[in-house]
Amino acid sequence: MGIIAESIMAYAQPLLEDTDGSIEEMQKGMALAQVCWNLAIMPDEERPAAIESLRESLSLSDAEIEEMRETLFSPMISRHKEMFPLMHQPKSRNSSDWISRLSSIPSANSDDRQPPKPGRYDPCPCNSGKKYKFCCERKSRPR
């Protein structure tokens, strides 16, 4: 088992202890632990939206998700902070800043797809061997 899976197993312990020990219940416990793990490592400001989308995908009522937040998410997030303090240092914030900055870079195929216009005395892009000025620039000029 990998180090991550082992960490999640250790982290999931209180959830697994609650089960009747059947494989089905254990898998459910592990799945819940992974949800809590993901909630724990995301930035605080993204957590409400993540919990809301979880509520929608499980079609839970507000009261049900609120109960989960109190009895499951909050204690499990605290447990994560205690068990893996290194993953909660302010430093790790930088990585998400970095990612958000990345996504603000305009993509290569945004509005202008035109290749840059060649200089007038550069070789013509049509590979005629002539200077652009005396080849395609002239052809593209309205008469």
Ligand SMILES: [Zn+2]
């Ligand atoms: Zn040309």
